[in-house]
Amino acid sequence: MQPSTGANTITFSASPTQFYTWHNYRCAYEIYQPANFTPEGIPLLLIHPIGVGLSRQFWRRFCSQWYNTGHRNRIYNPDLLGCGESDMPHVAYSPKDWAKQLHYFLQKVVQKPVIIVVQGALLPVAIELVKQDANLIAGLILAGPPAWAVITKKSPEWQQKVIWNLLDSPFGNAFYHYARTPKFLQSFSTRQLFASEDTVDAEWLNTLVKGAENIANRYAVFSFLAGFWRQDYGSDIASIKQPTLVVVGQTASSISEEGKKETPDERLADYLAYLPQGRGIKLLGRNVLPYESTAEFVAAIAPFIESNGKLHPLMGGEG
Incomplete structure (x- = not known):
């Protein structure tokens, strides 16, 4: 994939899909990096959201914009188990499972500290990853994190199991077949994810249908x-010691009942009240800022990545 070149444009390359083995499962990833410059700065690890047809492809627009605006960081973009080109075993996945997968990926493939960029309700995966090996995490960027009332409320285990058993059935199979239709995907995206119906474009829908x-x-x-x-x-x-940037949409919303009364300002304030090294920003958009408001998102996070990449004691620059 090559962007058009311009005065401030860096030509970039995306590796062919690569694979590593974790617990006998084949896990997919790709690496983005400048094609005409040596990579510079701290690498980024992207954590994609979970949903019908979602995978690492969620980040492609972000990666293109990152290099189009002159940045040179190497980007690691993995598929979580059960998504994209990774194996899809018939198991119930937890954030700890995905965090263990990514911890292995950091240890065996990346082999140096990263700044995590995590979308939405996959925040628990990033939290678990920090708990497993804080030395490999130089900072975090939370793109559209869940409402505070949601991320701080445990749902009963019996309830989780009941819902899983209901979905892991012929009923769930029928539901999924319907949920992957363009009609449903467009309706859901408009109602729950994007600020404007106009931004639910063909690229988004085609990616989900294919995924x-x-x-x-x-x-x-x-x-x-x-x-x-x-x-x-x-x-x-509250235990995350790494610098953390919280990015919330100006029209951010919550699917869960617990979070529907919360305003974007309240969400931002709650996270910043707990994060020891937190800072926050609001951007035009709703819940999928890296895709919906890509240029604004890149501009907002770039200074954070540049400053915190230089500060990390284990980073000596990319080579």
Whole structure:
């Protein structure tokens, strides 16, 4: 993939899909880096959201904009197990499972500290990753994190299991077949994800439809819908010592009842009240800022990445 070149444009390359083996599962990833410059600065690790047809492809627009605006960081963009080109075993996934997968990826593939950029309700995966090996995490960027009332409320285990068993059935199979239709995907995206119906474009819908062709993707989606990620992470967030940037949409919303009364300003204030090294910013957009407001998102996070990449004691620059 090559962007058009211009005065401030860096030509970039995306590696062919690469694979590593974790717990006998084949896990996919790709690496983005400048094609006409040596990579510079701290690498980025992207954590994509979970949903019908979602995978690492969520970040492609972001990666293109990152290099088009002159940045040279190497970007690691993995598919979580159950998504994209990674294996899709019939299991119930938890944030700890995905964090263990990414920890192995950091140890064996990346082999140096990164700044995590995590989308939405996959924040618990980033939290668990920090808990597993804080030395490999130089900073975090939370793009559209969940409402505070959601991220600090544990759902009962019996409830999680009931929902999982309901979805992991012929009923759930039928639901997933319907949920991967363009009509449903467009309706859901308009109602829950994007600030403007106009930004729910063909690129977005085609990517989701293609990503949902393998129906085994439903197990990751069902795990998310069952709420295995719904724990009280308040104390864990307060324990994050790394610099953390919270990026919230000006029209951010919540699907869960607990978060529907919360304003974007309140969401930002709650996170910043707990994060020891937190800072925050609001951007035009709703819940999928790296895709919906790509240029604004890149401009907002670039200074944070540049300053915190230089400060990390284990970073000596990219080579």
